[in-house]
Amino acid sequence: MRFDEAAATWDESPARQERSRLLAQELIPIIQTNNLKTGLDFGAATGLLSVYLMDHLEDITLVDVSEGMVREAGRKIKQLEAKNIEAHHQDLLAEPLSRKYDILYTLMTLHHIRDTERALSVFYNHLRPGGYCCIADLDQEDGSFHAEFPDFDGHNGFDQRALKVLMEKVGFTAVHSHIFFSIEQNGRQYPLFLMVGKRLH
Numbered sequence: 001m002r003f004d005e006a007a008a009t010w011d012e013s014p015a016r017q018e019r020s021r022l023l024a025q026e027l028i029p030i031i032q033t034n035n036l037k038t039g040l041d042f043g044a045a046t047g048l049l050s051v052y053l054m055d056h057l058e059d060i061t062l063v064d065v066s067e068g069m070v071r072e073a074g075r076k077i078k079q080l081e082a083k084n085i086e087a088h089h090q091d092l093l094a095e096p097l098s099r100k101y102d103i104l105y106t107l108m109t110l111h112h113i114r115d116t117e118r119a120l121s122v123f124y125n126h127l128r129p130g131g132y133c134c135i136a137d138l139d140q141e142d143g144s145f146h147a148e149f150p151d152f153d154g155h156n157g158f159d160q161r162a163l164k165v166l167m168e169k170v171g172f173t174a175v176h177s178h179i180f181f182s183i184e185q186n187g188r189q190y191p192l193f194l195m196v197g198k199r200l201h
């Protein structure tokens, strides 16, 4: 629910803008090198990241379970006259889309989902053979990142090696990762990794 409340001011954070811009810089070469056309932004919120990619993909689908976020995304799409972006208020884990994409990307959302393996499997099923899954999320931390949210019941970031094992278990190949950004919060640094895997068949 707090995402609904945060939606109206979500884009105002310079740090959120910056992490999206830097992740887009990582994704654009993957899109260009592999001639990817269609993108799915899982947990897209207001579409901050996808706006940086809209000139590099032919069409983009945003999905988010927060009605407030999807409403803001819709407002932004209209304002930008972004004809190649559509936003869906949908829980992909409960209700998959009927189409497959060239690239699925997700920023700071996977740690909110308890069953990681299931989420990865849903990501896999939304990719066409040859498609790429790009997960950007918190590196493993001590729980202090969500300290202000006592009801948080997700993951305290991820151990990259363990996540890679899960990616491979659901079928992804050529899985690799690196740190691309660090969030500063309450005087501490929280590194974010980007993990990329390919659906081969």
Ligand SMILES: C[S@@+](CC[C@H](N)C(=O)[O-])C[C@H]1O[C@@H](n2cnc3c(N)ncnc32)[C@H](O)[C@@H]1O
Residues within 6 Å of the ligand: 003, 016, 042, 043, 044, 045, 046, 048, 049, 063, 064, 065, 066, 069, 090, 091, 092, 093, 106, 107, 108, 109, 112, 113
């Ligand atoms: C920390 S925010 C990150 C949003 C955005 N990717 C960004 O970096 O600005 C996490 C988002 O994931 C969404 N979310 C959480 N669980 C989800 C699910 N099962 N399916 C889709 N979106 C989900 C939330 O509503 C929220 O908008």
